[in-house]
Amino acid sequence: MEITANNPQMKSWLKVDSNSDFPIQNIPFGVFITKDDIITIGTRIGNYAIDLCALQQLGYFDDLHLSEDLFMQDTLNDFISLGRNVTRQVRNRIGEIFDIQNTTLQNNVSQKETVIFNIDDVEMQLPVAIGDYTDFYSSKEHATNVGTMFRDPENALLPNWLHIPVGYHGRSSSIIVSGTEIKRPQGQTLPADAKSPVFGPSRLVDFELEMAFITTDANDLGEPVTIENAEEHIFGMVLFNDWSARDIQKWEYVPLGPFLAKNFASTISPWIVTMDALEPYRTTNTEQSPEPLPYLQQEENNNFDIKLQVAIQPENTEETVVTNSNFKHMYWTMIQQLTHHTVNGCNVRAGDMLGSGTISGPTSDSYGSMLELAWKGTKPIQMNDGSERKFINDNDTVILRGHCDNGSVRIGFGECKGKILPA
Amino acid sequence: MEITANNPQMKSWLKVDSNSDFPIQNIPFGVFITKDDIITIGTRIGNYAIDLCALQQLGYFDDLHLSEDLFMQDTLNDFISLGRNVTRQVRNRIGEIFDIQNTTLQNNVSQKETVIFNIDDVEMQLPVAIGDYTDFYSSKEHATNVGTMFRDPENALLPNWLHIPVGYHGRSSSIIVSGTEIKRPQGQTLPADAKSPVFGPSRLVDFELEMAFITTDANDLGEPVTIENAEEHIFGMVLFNDWSARDIQKWEYVPLGPFLAKNFASTISPWIVTMDALEPYRTTNTEQSPEPLPYLQQEENNNFDIKLQVAIQPENTEETVVTNSNFKHMYWTMIQQLTHHTVNGCNVRAGDMLGSGTISGPTSDSYGSMLELAWKGTKPIQMNDGSERKFINDNDTVILRGHCDNGSVRIGFGECKGKILPA
Numbered sequence: 001m002e003i004t005a006n007n008p009q010m011k012s013w014l015k016v017d018s019n020s021d022f023p024i025q026n027i028p029f030g031v032f033i034t035k036d037d038i039i040t041i042g043t044r045i046g047n048y049a050i051d052l053c054a055l056q057q058l059g060y061f062d063d064l065h066l067s068e069d070l071f072m073q074d075t076l077n078d079f080i081s082l083g084r085n086v087t088r089q090v091r092n093r094i095g096e097i098f099d100i101q102n103t104t105l106q107n108n109v110s111q112k113e114t115v116i117f118n119i120d121d122v123e124m125q126l127p128v129a130i131g132d133y134t135d136f137y138s139s140k141e142h143a144t145n146v147g148t149m150f151r152d153p154e155n156a157l158l159p160n161w162l163h164i165p166v167g168y169h170g171r172s173s174s175i176i177v178s179g180t181e182i183k184r185p186q187g188q189t190l191p192a193d194a195k196s197p198v199f200g201p202s203r204l205v206d207f208e209l210e211m212a213f214i215t216t217d218a219n220d221l222g223e224p225v226t227i228e229n230a231e232e233h234i235f236g237m238v239l240f241n242d243w244s245a246r247d248i249q250k251w252e253y254v255p256l257g258p259f260l261a262k263n264f265a266s267t268i269s270p271w272i273v274t275m276d277a278l279e280p281y282r283t284t285n286t287e288q289s290p291e292p293l294p295y296l297q298q299e300e301n302n303n304f305d306i307k308l309q310v311a312i313q314p315e316n317t318e319e320t321v322v323t324n325s326n327f328k329h330m331y332w333t334m335i336q337q338l339t340h341h342t343v344n345g346c347n348v349r350a351g352d353m354l355g356s357g358t359i360s361g362p363t364s365d366s367y368g369s370m371l372e373l374a375w376k377g378t379k380p381i382q383m384n385d386g387s388e389r390k391f392i393n394d395n396d397t398v399i400l401r402g403h404c405d406n407g408s409v410r411i412g413f414g415e416c417k418g419k420i421l422p423a
Numbered sequence: 424m425e426i427t428a429n430n431p432q433m434k435s436w437l438k439v440d441s442n443s444d445f446p447i448q449n450i451p452f453g454v455f456i457t458k459d460d461i462i463t464i465g466t467r468i469g470n471y472a473i474d475l476c477a478l479q480q481l482g483y484f485d486d487l488h489l490s491e492d493l494f495m496q497d498t499l500n501d502f503i504s505l506g507r508n509v510t511r512q513v514r515n516r517i518g519e520i521f522d523i524q525n526t527t528l529q530n531n532v533s534q535k536e537t538v539i540f541n542i543d544d545v546e547m548q549l550p551v552a553i554g555d556y557t558d559f560y561s562s563k564e565h566a567t568n569v570g571t572m573f574r575d576p577e578n579a580l581l582p583n584w585l586h587i588p589v590g591y592h593g594r595s596s597s598i599i600v601s602g603t604e605i606k607r608p609q610g611q612t613l614p615a616d617a618k619s620p621v622f623g624p625s626r627l628v629d630f631e632l633e634m635a636f637i638t639t640d641a642n643d644l645g646e647p648v649t650i651e652n653a654e655e656h657i658f659g660m661v662l663f664n665d666w667s668a669r670d671i672q673k674w675e676y677v678p679l680g681p682f683l684a685k686n687f688a689s690t691i692s693p694w695i696v697t698m699d700a701l702e703p704y705r706t707t708n709t710e711q712s713p714e715p716l717p718y719l720q721q722e723e724n725n726n727f728d729i730k731l732q733v734a735i736q737p738e739n740t741e742e743t744v745v746t747n748s749n750f751k752h753m754y755w756t757m758i759q760q761l762t763h764h765t766v767n768g769c770n771v772r773a774g775d776m777l778g779s780g781t782i783s784g785p786t787s788d789s790y791g792s793m794l795e796l797a798w799k800g801t802k803p804i805q806m807n808d809g810s811e812r813k814f815i816n817d818n819d820t821v822i823l824r825g826h827c828d829n830g831s832v833r834i835g836f837g838e839c840k841g842k843i844l845p846a
Contacts, residue, residue, distance in 0.1 A: 253678070
């Protein structure tokens with residue numbers, strides 16, 4: 001089915017600023033609560049939140065034969081589980097409804113009052129119930145930086161790294177939506193030169209600039225997804241801040257990986273931008289050498305050109321942009337990650353989330369974490385307000401932003417932000 | 424509230440063999456499907472499955488003021504989230520209904536037909552929707568054995584092990600109920616002396632003898648559970664086989680921990696035995712030296728004397744018991760694990776599952792995995808049918824069993840079994 005919603009010529013009758021992340025060609029999906037305490041699945045155009053449940057009740061999706069309460073949900077899981085053909089139909093239809101040449105809703109004042117809300121008048125919710133969350137470690141620059149700092153600059157990458165999209169399981173319960181505040185975690189750390197650990201607030205809270213993708217129902221237990229079929233099981237993407245407490249991590253992570261250093265909170269942006277919307281921004285894969293094993297070999301370009309930025313906003317003062325990176329720096333692609341994840345028969349369900357791992361670019365101003373940007377605290381970052389940062393201070397807000405722009409249409413993710421409160 | 428259901432004098436009017444795991448003092452909770460395709464929450468006495476939804480509809484729980492559809496569910500999550508006070512009331516009531524001195528249901532033939540099923544006529548389901556699953560590594564003997572085999576016998580335990588109940592996140596989607604067959608996983612492994620990995624079926628599939636506990640709604644994000652309050656958030660326990668592919672694990676697990684080596688399947692027993700039922704089997708904690716940090720210090724005895732056994736049953740021949748262990752060998756207790764898990768603010772929800780890690784005893788016939796029992800393949804296990812095992816062969820069924828016995832009452836878990844099919 002054609003992705004008619006991507007037509008770059010299309011304009012909406014809703015006002016959209018030229019630098020908006022949400023033109024009519026985006027049509028992301030999310031969940032919000034209105035001032036009247038109604039929870040619904042919705043989309044966004046410009047600075048308007050659109051209630052898809054209301055649109056359905058007004059008959060705008062009648063010929064798509066969707067189940068009656070499909071949008072009257074507090075998560076997108078059921079919708080996503082219908083598969084990309086159905087979600088594509090819905091997205092195309094939304095494009096038609098808000099197309100400037102379509103006057104049906106445009107000229108119906110009372111219907112518009114039911115359907116359209118100012119974005120500031122709704123409260124965004126976590127868009128999916130995340131059954132399982134997996135985090136990968138798929139940026140070669142990031143893995144190299146970490147290996148250089150903590151092991152051996154000459155052998156920064158571990159032997160498996162170029163063969164496997166290395167990943168591990170994370171915590172679903174503590175994945176929160178942008179805007180949710182986070183208490184600085186407490187835990188055990190081992191002070192330098194000490195023999196025994198101490199307990200207290202982490203002193204090295206960091207962000208990790210990541211993106212994550214949300215899956216459809218991909219496979220039954222025991223039935224791997226092939227690399228040829230992986231793409232149809234990726235519904236869309238979000239910005240993802242995989243908050244990390246570096247001092248807790250250092251003490252706990254051997255031999256079974258990060259645990260309390262990560263699971264105190266992980267923040268995602270509220271709107272899931274569909275892979276359909278991102279299709280025009282597909283770009284060349286990073287060259288992989290050695291060649292991966294056959295089950296991981298991909299024919300097409302499966303990388304995406306998504307400009308990423310992180311800013312730190314101290315309390316009551318202006319923000320400082322601390323890095324500019326790009327999703328295209330990924331070494332392993334999303335379809336390789338999903339294929340690898342299921343090659344042993346592991347089942348992936350609608351609403352599962354797979355994180356990219358920290359996305360660092362090749363230059364020191366494009367690294368994806370304070371650990372790398374301030375190089376283990378040795379090169380503090382200068383802030384616009386005159387202060388310095390090695391890691392994240394109490395009452396700092398960290399803001400991730402991401403968008404694609406091909407000169408014709410800009411598609412973005414909005415913001416993924418979170419504030420660190422004192423312990 | 425008193426746990427009246429534990430009264431060792433009580434007898435049921437339902438027939439219970441003397442060596443049954445399910446006397447009237449057990450009253451575990453599970454989910455089953457009847458031959459008429461009805462799914463319900465139930466309990467078990469002797470070899471009878473009891474439909475709690477039917478009991479509720481017949482009015483047996485009326486004065487407990489439970490929600491109408493509480494047992495008409497395909498998971499125990501809502502029931503568990505009511506907290507231990509309510510689940511204790513229900514368990515006490517079930518004890519009363521099936522007490523030999525109570526003739527109400529006993530003498531009502533038509534009601535009995537609605538409520539009671541032969542255990543062979545129902546199909547057990549996964550009892551909970553597991554939101555998050557965490558696995559610990561809390562048996563000192565197991566950690567020492569692994570450290571001795573793969574690192575340094577003189578420094579077998581890593582520096583953090585005696586300070587932290589080391590844990591990591593596992594996969595929820597592939598947790599399956601006893602009896603579900605499992606395809607041997609495929610994946611990448613690095614052959615001895617090779618420089619590049621190969622792809623194929625794992626040749627070193629192993630069991631891990633574990634137990635796991637299921638939590639109630641424990642805490643909100645950012646609000647740790649204290650060691651004093653941890654116990655009330657543990658609903659009950661199951662047997663747990665944390666299947667592992669040792670060759671995949673060896674290649675993939677550095678630096679972020681096990682992933683595909685574990686997430687192809689994890690098997691649990693179908694009946695959750697409540698902590699109330701296990702209360703009489705509480706036993707002394709393992710001595711901890713050095714003393715843990717204050718947040719992990721426990722006043723009471725929080726270990727449990729649960730006899731554990733693993734048998735391997737090759738196709739078409741008798742089983743061989745390969746190990747006898749005991750849950751009391753655990754170094755870190757469940758309340759220490761739960762307290763540690765939340766000390767950074769991580770939230771734990773009703774139906775989350777926390778695994779013990781492999782439970783190895785002090786002697787070589789009490790180890791909890793083939794890796795240890797056959798000591799990395801150097802000491803093959805003799806089977807009763809004349810064959811040998813270093814790991815698990817195709818078409819082997821692995822059976823975990825567990826029960827408590829204080830000479831007065833035996834409380835058990837039944838079986839946790841799974842068969843490995845060819846890749």
